[in-house]
Amino acid sequence: MVQIDKKKCFVELGRFLSQFSLDNNEKNETVLHNDLYYDSFVDLIHLSQSHNGWFTPEQVYFAIQSWAEALQEDNLNQWLSGYNFSDVKPKTVGLILAGNIPLVGFHDFLSVLISGHKVLVKTSSNDQHLIKFLAKYLIAVNSEIENFITFTEGKLENFDAVIATGSNNTARYFEFYFKDKPNIIRKNRNSVAVLTGKESHADLVNLGEDIFRYFGLGCRNVSKLFVPKAYDFQPFFQAIYEYRDVIFYEKYSNNYDYNKAVFLMSNFKLLDNEFLTLKEDNSYASPISSVFYEFYDNLEELQLRLKNEADQIQCIVSGGAIENSIPFGQTQKPKLWNYADNVDTLAFLTSLNN
Incomplete structure (x- = not known):
């Protein structure tokens, strides 16, 4: 499955997500597979708080709208334009995701797939359902992408690299356990x-x-x-x-x-x-x-x-008082190229063949 086909899947996912907002869910009949997924996603949004008490509909809708905007084709093109994926040979990249806010691990999920690798996902118990639903939608758009996505309930096995997010305490465990694999280990910030x-x-x-x-x-x-x-x-x-x-x-x-x-x-x-x-x-x-x-x-x-x-x-x-600071009100609206911990995830993923 070539990158352009994966990108089309994520653009279509962005169109699907753009239908949902706190003030008004508005069904777009031109969006693929709405008959199978639209009503189910509305139900999941409102069930999310029963899975995680912090995931109120307002917060989940905000996360969904943020991703709907990020997954527009122009944003994806701008993000990907600075990388060369031609030499990528598919590896299996394990993801250990956080669950503090809705869909917090989706950027890593997107990065692994869009760079040409396979993703092996261990979700947080606090955010198990949303990302799995989005994965199902991607598979409905193009069934070939299913060959690149695996979710696991147990410990990660049979992977070539790992991206793990946790607390400072769990990071010490991750650093020891994954010391022999290429890795990105994220701590508290x-x-x-x-x-x-x-x-x-x-x-x-x-x-x-x-x-x-x-x-x-x-x-x-x-x-x-x-x-x-x-x-x-x-x-x-x-x-x-x-x-x-x-x-x-x-x-x-x-x-x-x-x-x-x-x-x-x-x-x-x-x-x-x-x-x-x-x-x-x-x-x-x-x-x-x-x-x-x-x-x-x-x-x-x-x-x-x-x-x-x-x-x-x-x-x-700040309001410009500090160099390279973010304007007020923008911290929860990162662009695709605003990497967590300032670690370039795509550069890491494209270097795995080296």
Whole structure:
């Protein structure tokens, strides 16, 4: 099966996904195999929360719409244009996927298939159903792609390379277990925002999207703020008030109550608006419903520090204060060429013959 045929499958998948949105599911009669898959996918979206309590319809629809946009033909062409796949000899690449946000492992799945390899997938128990459904749809579009896709419930066996995502603890196991295979091992990372005090209300509202999307569970969610000395947090709290309804979701509310209680019992000083706590802390990884903050004296010194600690950081958000940072509100809208941990997955996959 040549790459152009696989690309057509994913473009068709993008057309299928474009029918589904939180505000309005709108069936497009020109999309292939809607008679078999449209209603079933609507059902799965609304069943997802029973499989994983964090996968509310709103969050699942957001992930679906993100992939519908990413899988447009122009985006795929732009992404693939910088690589040479002519020498790729199909290998079996094992994937150990995370399950913190809906379809978080789909980029690796897409990358392996589009580069000409076979994929052996071990899904997370927290996200078992969505990616398998999309695989079934791809197979319906072109049955040949089934020869390139295998899902496994047990441990990975009979593979040539591996891409594994997990915590810092599981990464140590992965690094030992897969030391004799070409691999990409992903660990915990967090995202940060750098504020100057000159941000507009709209900037800070968009920052709220970076904080609250997926309830803050993703590595691209902002979990830490860097602010100048004497920073006034009032505009920040006024802007993120738009996200106040997050507290009505029970799992988030339980985390908010628990983490706030732990902080207060430890006599930590908090800034609090009844659905988010801010705590001054040097760490990057804050618990759900909390964001850490730290004061800085000098932007150049801060930029150097962030560069030196890049292995802990997934994204840096700012209004241009930091070089190569992401605009506010864009962390959960990565392009196909925005690789996790800044590790070029396609370059890795095309090098497997070397």
